Amino acid sequence: MKTKFLLFLTAFILVGCSYKPVSKITSDIMGERVYVNVLISKEEPKNSVWIKDSVLEGIVTRLGKRISDDKNAPTSITVSIKTLSYQPLLFDEYGYVTSYKAILALNFDTRLKSGKTLSVTTSGEHDFTVSQKIRDTRFADGVISESDRYNAVKQASQEAFDEYIATLAVKGLKRGD
Template sequence: MLKKLIIFFGVLMILGCGYKPVSVLTKEIIAEKVYVDVVIKKSDPANSVAIKDGIREAVIKRLNRDLSSQSDADTVIIANIANVVFVPTSFDRFGFVNAYEAQVSIDYKVKLSNGEPLSIIATGKSYFRMNRQVLDTIYTDSVITNQDRYNAIFEASKESFDELIAKLALKGYKLKKD
């Protein structure tokens, strides 16, 4: 009986304080039809493709939103790559790098459904291990493969998008309070 009473008061407190999950706040600030584009860097177009794929997947899977053309969209998200860095995180006994952290910083320009423009910088990280083959205790390959690079940037861009959503939800919460 005491357990039920504690749960009841806990739920009552959460409802009473106006708690809303991030998903609800995000739905209030990002419309159903979303346009996503990434400004392609001429110096590194492969990163741009991985980031665009990651952000689009995040919009579809995390927000359950439809992608649309820019003319039909209610919310427009334009991503500019601020920085992509690979930092060694682990070394083997011979001093070769065997794990990296991909760090992706993206400058998002977001036009919300109410027409308000926002500029938000968000960062994502992704860890990965090197896939090396050993031949007589000598490594045959100690270079990041294109697939490893793409996957790491793809995952880091999704994490960056999660940070963007959290910041947008906070913005939505502040707008509701005012």
């Protein structure tokens, strides 16, 4: 019984030693300071600002990095919107859209502290219902309000950012950076 316990404990320790948290991997390849530039889209200027807020929040809260305003920071990330679309999901009995899916694709061009560059395209989605304005008792207006768009873009960009970090961590482990 004692030898089985020791074998189990040894196996547990050996397996546990290979685990490395994403925050540690990103710290190894990114450094402590990060410069972030979000390119403002001519078609979606407000959404670009919302995406920048979401990416900056993710870098600070999820990765524990400091945002740098210096382009000479060890790591720089340039984010651009590839596509943003709203797909209708549900309709009411009168044919008005009551629910949408926001689909966002972002491109992250990254210069790591080692000098290597990396381009990653990620996507995020968010399902949401639209605010209904009743014009009369039979018709509803399924217009996407500003707050609906903001929440949808914020959630989709957070999902895209999470995918970016996961991709960055995997590539960092593979390369041994």
